[in-house]
Amino acid sequence: MEEPISCPSVARGTPGEWATSEFASLYHEHSRAIYYLALRFLGDPQKAEDATHDVFLKAFRRLDQFRSDATIRTWLYRIAINHCQNLCQSWHNRHIHANSEAAVWENSPANTDSPLRVLETKELGQRIQKTLEALSDEYRLLLLLVADEELSYEEIAALVGQSADAVRGKLHRARKAFAAHFGKTV
Amino acid sequence: MKQQTKLSQKPEHIAEQQTQSPAAKEFSTADELLRFDAAQTTVPPEIAERLKHSAANIAPSKTGWFKRLFN
Numbered sequence: 001m002e003e004p005i006s007c008p009s010v011a012r013g014t015p016g017e018w019a020t021s022e023f024a025s026l027y028h029e030h031s032r033a034i035y036y037l038a039l040r041f042l043g044d045p046q047k048a049e050d051a052t053h054d055v056f057l058k059a060f061r062r063l064d065q066f067r068s069d070a071t072i073r074t075w076l077y078r079i080a081i082n083h084c085q086n087l088c089q090s091w092h093n094r095h096i097h098a099n100s101e102a103a104v105w106e107n108s109p110a111n112t113d114s115p116l117r118v119l120e121t122k123e124l125g126q127r128i129q130k131t132l133e134a135l136s137d138e139y140r141l142l143l144l145l146v147a148d149e150e151l152s153y154e155e156i157a158a159l160v161g162q163s164a165d166a167v168r169g170k171l172h173r174a175r176k177a178f179a180a181h182f183g184k185t186v
Numbered sequence: 187m188k189q190q191t192k193l194s195q196k197p198e199h200i201a202e203q204q205t206q207s208p209a210a211k212e213f214s215t216a217d218e219l220l221r222f223d224a225a226q227t228t229v230p231p232e233i234a235e236r237l238k239h240s241a242a243n244i245a246p247s248k249t250g251w252f253k254r255l256f257n
Contacts, residue, residue, distance in 0.1 A: 027234065035233070036224040045230075052229070053236045061244065116213040128223050147220035178216040 027056055030073055034080050037144050040132055041084045051087065055080045073148075074155050081141065081159060088137065116182055127185040134181045139174035146171055 034055055039048035058079050066075055132140045138160075145156045157164040213219035 024234075027237070031229045031233065032224065032227065035229045036227050039227065040220075040223075049230050049233055053233050053240070056233075056237055057240050057244075060241065116216070116219050124219075124223060125226075128219065143216055143220060147217050147224060149221065175216045182216070182219075 023060060026072065030076050031056070033073065033148055033150075034076055037077065037080055038084055040129065040144055041137075041140060042087060043129055043133055047087065051080070051083055055083055058083070070158075071155070073150055074159060077145070077151075077159055085137070116179060127182065130185045131178055131181040135174065135177055138170065139177060142167065142171050143174050143178060 031052060035048055035052045038051040038055070039045060042048050042051060055076065059076055062079075066072070070078075132143070135143070141160065142156065145151055145159060146153075151159075153164045153167055157167045160167065162170075211222070213222065
């Protein structure tokens with residue numbers, strides 16, 4: 001049986017640190033964030049597993065392309081986002097339908113001031129997935145990124161190629177749409 | 187500090203998270219709900235195994251530090 005991956009010191013920051021640090025440590029620190037993004041963006045555990053594998057392998061291969069003006073986490077996110085978006089594009093799924101639906105929900109009079117109530121946490125994943133899939137790719141991605149407390153609005157803005165103010169505005173609408181949809185998934 | 191920039195902002199809908207029953211929870215925002223969901227998510231151990239095998243096919247100059255970490 002294989003030895004479990006060791007998890008030594010945390011590897012973050014500059015390329016120099018990377019060069020002398022352990023990839024397993026990096027994997028341990030960031031794999032949950034990348035896997036979760038892939039899982040909820042792609043909506044399929046097997047595809048998320050494949051994507052996470054591919055993202056970290058790409059990261060390893062492109063180590064020399066890492067720029068020190070980004071954190072390792074945002075760099076990994078960038079690879080993951082590109083990867084997931086390419087997959088979605090190749091599947092020709094959801095875009096037109098989801099975009100039109102999201103517009104309806106974000107303008108709906110649903111009571112989004114109420115807290116999001118969850119009676120059964122065991123079904124939470126399914127409800128979240130269903131809700132996210134009802135949103136546009138853009139809203140879905142923004143919500144998944146902002147849920148990562150390690151990312152600032154500025155980093156999210158850089159990842160999606162928009163200004164921080166634009167991200168804040170869209171997030172406001174995305175949260176509203178999410179809350180409206182989530183209430184319907186009971 | 188970057189993290190504080192985002193976290194210091196008040197969520198759009200404020201409501202204290204509370205447990206209604208052993209299996210019931212309330213989340214004040216989508217962010218909070220997704221953070222909870224992310225924290226509950228387990229990364230399949232198969233990914234690390236696959237990475238280890240994939241790394242074996244990468245140029246020797248790069249595998250040195252990679253491989254030793256997976257041993």
